[in-house]
Amino acid sequence: MERGAVGRRSQRKQDDPDLGILAARLLFSVQKELFETLAEQGHPDLRPRHGAVLGYLDAEGTRATELSRLSGVHKQVIGNLIDELEELGYVERRPDPQDRRAKLIVPTDRGLEETVKSDAIMAAIEQRHAEALGERTYARFKRAFRNVTAQQLAHLTGEEQAGT
Amino acid sequence: MERGAVGRRSQRKQDDPDLGILAARLLFSVQKELFETLAEQGHPDLRPRHGAVLGYLDAEGTRATELSRLSGVHKQVIGNLIDELEELGYVERRPDPQDRRAKLIVPTDRGLEETVKSDAIMAAIEQRHAEALGERTYARFKRAFRNVTAQQLAHLTGEEQAGT
DNA sequence: TCCACTAGTCAAAGTTAGTGACTATCAAGA
DNA sequence: TCTTGATAGTCACTAACTTTGACTAGTGGA
Numbered sequence: 001m002e003r004g005a006v007g008r009r010s011q012r013k014q015d016d017p018d019l020g021i022l023a024a025r026l027l028f029s030v031q032k033e034l035f036e037t038l039a040e041q042g043h044p045d046l047r048p049r050h051g052a053v054l055g056y057l058d059a060e061g062t063r064a065t066e067l068s069r070l071s072g073v074h075k076q077v078i079g080n081l082i083d084e085l086e087e088l089g090y091v092e093r094r095p096d097p098q099d100r101r102a103k104l105i106v107p108t109d110r111g112l113e114e115t116v117k118s119d120a121i122m123a124a125i126e127q128r129h130a131e132a133l134g135e136r137t138y139a140r141f142k143r144a145f146r147n148v149t150a151q152q153l154a155h156l157t158g159e160e161q162a163g164t
Numbered sequence: 165m166e167r168g169a170v171g172r173r174s175q176r177k178q179d180d181p182d183l184g185i186l187a188a189r190l191l192f193s194v195q196k197e198l199f200e201t202l203a204e205q206g207h208p209d210l211r212p213r214h215g216a217v218l219g220y221l222d223a224e225g226t227r228a229t230e231l232s233r234l235s236g237v238h239k240q241v242i243g244n245l246i247d248e249l250e251e252l253g254y255v256e257r258r259p260d261p262q263d264r265r266a267k268l269i270v271p272t273d274r275g276l277e278e279t280v281k282s283d284a285i286m287a288a289i290e291q292r293h294a295e296a297l298g299e300r301t302y303a304r305f306k307r308a309f310r311n312v313t314a315q316q317l318a319h320l321t322g323e324e325q326a327g328t
Numbered sequence: 329t330c331c332a333c334t335a336g337t338c339a340a341a342g343t344t345a346g347t348g349a350c351t352a353t354c355a356a357g358a
Numbered sequence: 359t360c361t362t363g364a365t366a367g368t369c370a371c372t373a374a375c376t377t378t379g380a381c382t383a384g385t386g387g388a
Binding site: 211213237238240241244263265266 | 343344345354
């Protein structure tokens, strides 16, 4: 670590990448593995951005605005993604009996199958890491990751409110 | 955790987000904070994508292909980013004395100032998390994060080679 | 009842990433 | 020394993705 601190900046960043770099690399590589594996398992048309819908979809249906909130993606984008996924046969729009403005986005059988598979792929990825690191170390890492992420988001939200 | 396992899928994902979700949230929120802070500190035109160049740039200059390799971004995109950053006054292209095909991307004074600031902002973000989690816990988290990310990338690369 | 807010959609514009191809240059092997 | 496959960077274009503005129908609290 001290050796890295005295080298060129790019070397220092390779030896001790910051949070942003680590998060970017992890996200990119996890997404690549997930969508390549899904393609092998019969879902070749899905893209990472579809995850904003499929990643949070409940079997009983989920409102588009809820998907937008959960994923952090704009509602118009969610609408576009739902259009695509409808075309691809993963979801259907159904009226929401509790609010006549709203639609429930309901998975088709194909959509349900996909969610089961993607959850299984993610679980296998995490299990692989847990085995490599040790279950307990991995569990601690995940807990810290959740904490860091939650605090990062809270800090961002807190800042914006302070500026109001 | 067991309570979460029996709820709706979206609730389970909120209670125990997977690696992909955590990485996406952390990346997005760290980038938001970094670029908003940079804007406050006199660099309002920079975007997260510029980080593929500025995030790895050495004071003595760096080749475009090296930046592409370090950042994982296509060389043509790197070329476009360099064009933009040249226009914005952050970098210059200089011939590389060691290879007449190549160019060195060299930071201007403004570019150097930005790299110093962004490194400081990232360090402050990480210090804040270390204080919240405890220095030792944070250090362990970072080490695990580096390991998980390295192994994820190695697995992806290993897969591709196995398929060759 | 009224009105501010919300859900979802349409339309358009803006931003960013990926692919194909090319010329000059390099370096290793014959 | 010469040849050739590989590389660095750029040009040109296409594809993919995100953001902004606006609107109508519906909701719920005052």
